Amino acid sequence: xxxxxxxxxxxxGAADSEGRRPxxxxxxxxxxxxxxxxxxxxxxxxxKANKQAMVGLGILVFFTVVAFLSPLLVSADAIDPAAASxxxxxxxxxxxxxxxxxxxxxxxxxxxxxSRVSLLVGVTATIGAVLIGATVGLVSGYYGGTRxxxxxxxxxxxFLVIPWLVLAIVMAAIxxxxxxxxxxxxAVTSWAMTARIVRxxxxxxxxxxxxxxxxxxxxxxxxxxxxHVLPNVFPVIFAQAVLTVAVAILSETTLAILGLGDxxxxxxxxxxxxxxxxxxxxxxxxxxxxxxxIAIICVTLAVTMCGYALEEIFNPKLRRRH
Amino acid sequence: MQYDLALxxxxxxxxxxxxxxSCDPSADFKTWTCKIHPGIKWxxxxxxxxxxxxxxxxxAIDKQFxxxxxxxxxxxxxxxxxxxxxxxxxxxxxRGPKVPAWAYIVPEHxxxxxxxxxxxxxxxxxxxxxxxxxxxxMTSATPxxxxxxxxNPYFWGNKPVYDQIVFQLxxxxxxxxxxxKNGQIDIGDGFDGALLPALGAIKNxxxxxxxxxxxxxxxxxxxxxxxxxxxxxxxxxxxxxxxIELAIDKQAIVDKVYPQAASPGxxxxxxxxxxxxxxxxxxxxLGYDPAAANALLDEAGYPMGTDGVRIDPKNSNSPxxxxxxxxxxxxxxxSIGQLIEGFLKKVGIxxxxxxxxxxxxxxxxxxxDFDAYVWYWTGDPDPNYQxxxxxxxxxxxxxxxxxxCWKDATYDSMFAKQTAEMNPEARLKIxxxxxxxxxxQVPVIVLAYPNYIEAxxxxxxxxxxxxPVKDGYLTTSYGYASMVSAHPAQQDAAPASTSSSGxxxxxxxxxxxxxxxGGWLVWRRFGKRGDDEFERD
Numbered sequence: 001x002x003x004x005x006x007x008x009x010x011x012x013g014a015a016d017s018e019g020r021r022p023x024x025x026x027x028x029x030x031x032x033x034x035x036x037x038x039x040x041x042x043x044x045x046x047x048k049a050n051k052q053a054m055v056g057l058g059i060l061v062f063f064t065v066v067a068f069l070s071p072l073l074v075s076a077d078a079i080d081p082a083a084a085s086x087x088x089x090x091x092x093x094x095x096x097x098x099x100x101x102x103x104x105x106x107x108x109x110x111x112x113x114x115s116r117v118s119l120l121v122g123v124t125a126t127i128g129a130v131l132i133g134a135t136v137g138l139v140s141g142y143y144g145g146t147r148x149x150x151x152x153x154x155x156x157x158x159f160l161v162i163p164w165l166v167l168a169i170v171m172a173a174i175x176x177x178x179x180x181x182x183x184x185x186x187a188v189t190s191w192a193m194t195a196r197i198v199r200x201x202x203x204x205x206x207x208x209x210x211x212x213x214x215x216x217x218x219x220x221x222x223x224x225x226x227x228h229v230l231p232n233v234f235p236v237i238f239a240q241a242v243l244t245v246a247v248a249i250l251s252e253t254t255l256a257i258l259g260l261g262d263x264x265x266x267x268x269x270x271x272x273x274x275x276x277x278x279x280x281x282x283x284x285x286x287x288x289x290x291x292x293x294i295a296i297i298c299v300t301l302a303v304t305m306c307g308y309a310l311e312e313i314f315n316p317k318l319r320r321r322h
Numbered sequence: 323m324q325y326d327l328a329l330x331x332x333x334x335x336x337x338x339x340x341x342x343x344s345c346d347p348s349a350d351f352k353t354w355t356c357k358i359h360p361g362i363k364w365x366x367x368x369x370x371x372x373x374x375x376x377x378x379x380x381x382a383i384d385k386q387f388x389x390x391x392x393x394x395x396x397x398x399x400x401x402x403x404x405x406x407x408x409x410x411x412x413x414x415x416x417r418g419p420k421v422p423a424w425a426y427i428v429p430e431h432x433x434x435x436x437x438x439x440x441x442x443x444x445x446x447x448x449x450x451x452x453x454x455x456x457x458x459x460m461t462s463a464t465p466x467x468x469x470x471x472x473x474n475p476y477f478w479g480n481k482p483v484y485d486q487i488v489f490q491l492x493x494x495x496x497x498x499x500x501x502x503k504n505g506q507i508d509i510g511d512g513f514d515g516a517l518l519p520a521l522g523a524i525k526n527x528x529x530x531x532x533x534x535x536x537x538x539x540x541x542x543x544x545x546x547x548x549x550x551x552x553x554x555x556x557x558x559x560x561x562x563x564x565x566i567e568l569a570i571d572k573q574a575i576v577d578k579v580y581p582q583a584a585s586p587g588x589x590x591x592x593x594x595x596x597x598x599x600x601x602x603x604x605x606x607x608l609g610y611d612p613a614a615a616n617a618l619l620d621e622a623g624y625p626m627g628t629d630g631v632r633i634d635p636k637n638s639n640s641p642x643x644x645x646x647x648x649x650x651x652x653x654x655x656x657s658i659g660q661l662i663e664g665f666l667k668k669v670g671i672x673x674x675x676x677x678x679x680x681x682x683x684x685x686x687x688x689x690x691d692f693d694a695y696v697w698y699w700t701g702d703p704d705p706n707y708q709x710x711x712x713x714x715x716x717x718x719x720x721x722x723x724x725x726x727c728w729k730d731a732t733y734d735s736m737f738a739k740q741t742a743e744m745n746p747e748a749r750l751k752i753x754x755x756x757x758x759x760x761x762x763q764v765p766v767i768v769l770a771y772p773n774y775i776e777a778x779x780x781x782x783x784x785x786x787x788x789x790p791v792k793d794g795y796l797t798t799s800y801g802y803a804s805m806v807s808a809h810p811a812q813q814d815a816a817p818a819s820t821s822s823s824g825x826x827x828x829x830x831x832x833x834x835x836x837x838x839x840g841g842w843l844v845w846r847r848f849g850k851r852g853d854d855e856f857e858r859d
Contacts, residue, residue, distance in 0.1 A: 081578065081657065082571070082664020088578060089519075102516065103578050103657070177677070263656055263677050282499045282520035 046313045056305030059298055067115040074109040079266060081105065089278075092287050099287035101271075102278045110271050111291055117267035118296070121183055122249035122303075128187030129248065130241040133194025138233065140195065141202025142225055153199070159192035168251065172260035179262040186251045194240045198233055205232045235314035243307035246300040253296055268292040323471060323487075323802045324454035325426035328356055328375055328408075329419060331800040333791045335594075335703040337422040341370060341455060341478070342408070351415035351744050356408040363476040364429050365451075365459045372408040376400035377430035379423070381437060390425055392707040393418035415742055421704045429453050457482045457806050467491055483785070483809035496520075502527060508783040511797050513775040514653055515583025526781040533793040534771030535594045537587050538652065538698045540570075540662065541725030541766040543690055546717055551690025553726075554644065555636035561622035563764035567608045568615035569669040572769055575661055579654040580772045587768030589757035590712065591705045594790070598705040598750065600757040608764075615669045624670075632670035643672040644693040651680035655696045658769060662696070688720070690727060696769070697725070703790075703800075705753050706741065712760060713737050728765035774799075784811040 026034070047053050066073070077083040086096055086104035093099070098107040140152035168189045175181040205211065206229060214224050255261050256269025257276065275288040329345055332338035337345075345356040362370040379400055382390045395416050401409040410419060432453050451461045451472070457479065458471035469489045473482050490507060492498040495514045502510045503524045513521060521529050542563060545553025556562050572586035588607075591599045624632040624642055632642040644666070648659040659675035666673050678686065686692045701707040710716060713734050716724035736756045743749040760766070776796050778786065785807045788794030796804050 080664040080667070081660045082574065082662075082668070088581060102581070103661075259650070263660075264675060276496075277514075277516070279496060279499070279514060279517040279520055282496045282517055284520075 043313050050309045052305045053309030056302035059302035067119045070112045070116050074112050078109045098291050114266045114268045117265045121252040122245045125183045125186035125248040126244045129191040133191035134198050134237050137195040137198025141199035144203045156192050156195045164189045179265050186248050201233045201236045239310040246303040268296050323458050323798050324456045326455045329422035335790045337420045345419040352412050354410040354419045358406045362478045364453050365474045366453045371405040372402040374430045375408050376402050378427045382425045393423035482806045509778040511776050515580040521777045527777050528780050530776040530796050532774040533594050536698050536700045537592050537768045538770045539766045542694050543726035544728045546727035546729045547690040554693040556634050561618050565615040565618040567767050568611045570665050571610040579657045584770045584772040587770045595703050598753050600754040612668050626670050631672045645674050647676045647678045648696040649680050649683040650677045652698050785809040
């Protein structure tokens with residue numbers, strides 16, 4: 001147990017003269033775990049105190065549960081255009097709470113099934129975007145001022161400046177409409193902001209004394225980045241990731257509405273696209289167009305509310321502004 | 323609207339005099355003599371002669387537009403003994419001039435300099451205003467937005483009422499509905515069937531559902547292209563093709579994709595050619611019957627796999643799976659693809675629907691890189707062209723027209739017979755037999771005959787005449803008669819009134835007649851080639 005930290009005042013394990021119970025000997029790992037647990041409890045307390053954040057979390061949990069249960073809630077036949085038996089384009093009724101589309105499928109069923117793809121794309125694309133963004137930001141920030149920083153910084157600027165929609169349309173058109181490509185396109189077009197923020201945070205972290213100390217002890221760049229910089233930048237990454245989910249879901253919707261989504265995967269955006277193609281606006285089929293729109297608004301709003309709350313928690317400077 | 327045909331379509335889609343007063347065949351139908359109407363002038367005042375007609379036809383032949391071969395058999399030559407006579411020599415009997423030949427007459431004194439140029443180069447030539455002989459000439463063009471046509475002072479027929487007609491391009495159907503509703507446009511053309519409820523709800527708008535001039539098909543790939551292709555062997559089995567036809571509910575496709583704007587498909591000659599169209603006798607119809615389809619597939623030796631997808635012994639026992647590209651250029655084709663996927667799932671055939679652009683679709687068709695696809699066909703009212711695209715010859719060379727290169731000797735000989743038969747009744751029998759034969763052999767499944775939808779403001783425009791007479795086009799598809807006779811609706815209401823309330827709108831020469839042309843919404847005439855607009859405008 002070479003990792004043990006020995007406290008000279010509590011070496012014997014007996015109560016000291018002031019009657020305090022001695023701290024049990026803890027391994028470094030346990031100590032870290034406890035610190036993390038404490039910090040989690042503290043942060044969770046702050047999160048819980050934030051009404052907006054809790055409302056957002058509630059909405060997210062609801063949609064996530066719906067997405068996971070969708071195979072149980074809706075049978076495959078209900079969303080098969082050929083098998084649909086409902087009257088086409090009928091307004092909401094007792095049988096079809098949100099009406100039907102032109103195939104005679106229940107819009108409610110489509111909405112439930114669509115939540116799966118919308119959330120899946122939102123989350124996976126975000127993971128991709130944050131992986132790219134965090135890596136670029138960390139490396140760029142850690143080597144701040146060097147040529148690596150210049151190159152990565154320029155790249156980041158380029159992606160920030162270029163109109164993302166144009167880039168996304170071109171990429172999606174070239175790569176072809178599959179779910180994976182949609183995720184790829186969104187990830188590639190939405191990492192730049194994360195990179196910027198992570199770089200800024202990294203620049204500040206790497207000037208702190210404990211980094212100097214680690215370097216003096218002979219730690220490699222890799223070990224410093226992964227063991228010392230990353231844990232300190234992580235809260236920022238996390239908050240940024242949550243906010244990116246909203247962007248990713250909206251991006252998926254945008255691409256789907258433009259007809260660049262995967263035509264075989266039902267997402268909220270695709271429902272809107274189909275409704276649009278069927279002239280639902282001119283024909284007044286509001287029940288087909290509006291519910292997926294509301295679902296998208298709810299989820300992006302919920303994600304944003306959580307994201308801002310997390311940002312406040314992890315970045316005390318933001319808190320002081322209130 | 324700008325250019326004339328030698329003979330033009332009559333209201334019942336036969337041939338009637340245009341710049342040519344008549345075209346008469348010799349006894350063997352190999353020599354036709356056309357008499358050009360005297361005194362016709364181009365819009366620049368030059369006389370229109372038989373030499374212009376001969377030039378235009380040679381131009382079309384030289385540039386190798388495949389679809390002109392229906393009018394000009396290989397080796398056709400033209401002779402112009404005088405300015406008003408065109409003699410048309412064909413090596414084989416032909417009815418070309420009376421189809422009528424859908425090749426526009428262009429002025430030799432303008433176009434002559436392009437005669438030796440490559441067709442791609444000519445497409446880029448921009449001539450505004452142009453020189454033409456029809457009722458209107460194009461006086462300004464903003465590609466992708468609008469085209470303005472102004473009355474041709476030298477037009478040989480009745481004087482058009484409107485001074486100007488503007489074609490405005492809408493790339494969004496709903497915007498076009500709104501424009502019609504607000505009175506920004508007088509006529510809308512090429513509406514999606516899904517918008518019928520919205521159009522019906524607009525006051526003072528009359529909807530014209532044009533008799534189907536198209537058929538949407540699911541075509542199978544037989545892999546007989548010149549170049550190596552990738553067909554699915556199972557589809558060469560007629561039982562599989564029949565089973566697929568039995569498994570598809572065409573009525574459901576009509577109801578769900580073209581509600582009230584199509585009829586279920588049958589033969590390769592569409593209803594607009596009503597003289598030639600065959601109604602398949604009920605005992606030979608392959609109606610919707612998934613149970614029969616399943617039985618047929620079992621019998622053909624494609625056992626059902628454990629995952630509900632049949633096993634294809636002709637493809638090393640892999641699952642029976644079709645790649646089905648659909649062109650997003652064709653209204654409703656993605657929806658049709660989804661429905662086909664659903665129908666075939668029930669009989670154990672997996673379908674991979676893939677929407678592609680029209681250009682990509684053309685590449686796939688040329689390369690034979692598909693198992694089946696959803697596209698559409700149209701053509702002359704005369705069935706010759708439609709029938710020709712199923713012959714073995716339609717598989718030859720670059721730009722071949724055949725869908726999936728079905729080659730069938732029986733069909734080829736029937737086609738040769740109908741081509742040579744100059745007696746309409748005898749020919750009708752052969753043409754009907756050919757439709758039945760194609761229906762039985764299932765090289766394609768004709769899924770639906772969609773209607774073309776036009777709508778106009780009854781309070782703004784009147785005097786539109788449909789071609790053909792019954793449920794025909796109100797705009798320019800088969801001729802410009804409707805555009806010549808069209809007039810502002812107010813004339814009907816108060817024919818005697820002479821400007822009691824200011825300037826009547828038509829006197830200002832700024833009447834907007836707006837049609838959707840081109841763009842992704844519109845069915846292109848003559849099928850698969852995109853380069854026909856220039857020749858056919």
